[in-house]
């Protein structure tokens with residue numbers, strides 16, 4: 683039987699690592715590419731040990747140097763490369779814009795010429811500061827095209843538009859998932875996203891820092907649940923439109939900090955700091971499409987997921 687090949691960009695990142703691991707389990711020959719600008723060398727090393735063929739390269743640049751030596755046909759391409767946490771993408775704004783436009787275009791060309799289905803990691807940030815909650819896929823969003831978060835939010839919106847137009851003109855069926863906050867092992871501890879921040883602070887016995895008054899809401903999906911959803915979308919469907927994936931149990935950031943306090947054997951304080959510019963006040967996915975079409979829903983409760991990640995820190 684011919685080997686099934688999959689390429690994952692952003693393979694050394696948090697989600698890339700888990701996606702590659704899942705694809706290996708499903709019997710794929712897995713090829714990963716990453717320039718490790720926000721990911722972890724240790725993720726790349728672990729993947730290589732598991733059998734992933736790994737290339738270090740910036741996917742916004744020309745792919746010829748490394749892609750010409752890959753197999754001539756692929757089943758799946760996942761374009762997951764992109765800085766993803768606000769502090770990191772704000773340090774790499776042009777790079778973030780490039781990887782979700784130029785990088786995605788190169789990935790689409792590669793996938794199409796290798797007869798593969800591409801799935802793009804889009805985000806709940808396309809909804810911006812939503813005026814509708816929970817957010818269904820049909821909601822057009824409320825984003826700021828000229829501000830601190832624009833390089834990420836608008837880059838992902840451009841990426842979605844690129845997939846739409848590419849499919850229209852080239853008669854392809856590439857797809858995209860809108861991922862809501864996800865957490866789990868193998869995240870960069872310096873990433874700056876809220877759960878990993880709190881857990882690192884807990885480990886170091888430092889106060890948990892909340893930006894603003896903590897009344898802003900988020901929902902948190904454990905990585906194994908998310909990967910299952912992505913896997914079903916990519917393999918079990920040929921959908922060419924977005925589907926929300928995440929957890930629809932909504933928490934305030936203050937409630938999250940209080941859950942995390944419970945995990946500490948000693949008393950740990952909460953500190954309040956300034957709220958970042960354009961930080962959305964709420965975020966909660968409408969999962970009706972994912973539940974109906976993919977027969978998928980998140981399973982891992984927050985406390986259980988937090989304990990799993992804490993064991994690895």
Ligand SMILES: NC(=O)c1ccc[n+]([C@@H]2O[C@H](COP(=O)([O-])OP(=O)(O)OC[C@H]3O[C@@H](n4cnc5c(N)ncnc54)[C@H](O)[C@@H]3O)[C@@H](O)[C@H]2O)c1
Pocket residue numbers: 691692693694695696697698715716717718719720721722739740741742761762763764765766767777781785803804805806860861862863864865869870
């Ligand atoms: N984790 C989440 O909660 C979440 C939510 C919404 C969307 N996403 C999207 O999922 C994808 C993965 O996110 P993550 O949480 O694993 O972040 P991550 O930062 O851990 O992983 C991203 C990886 O992409 C790599 N990368 C960035 N730019 C690159 C480039 N130009 N060339 C090659 N490699 C590059 C980084 O080095 C990193 O390893 C991103 O596209 C992100 O926007 C993630």
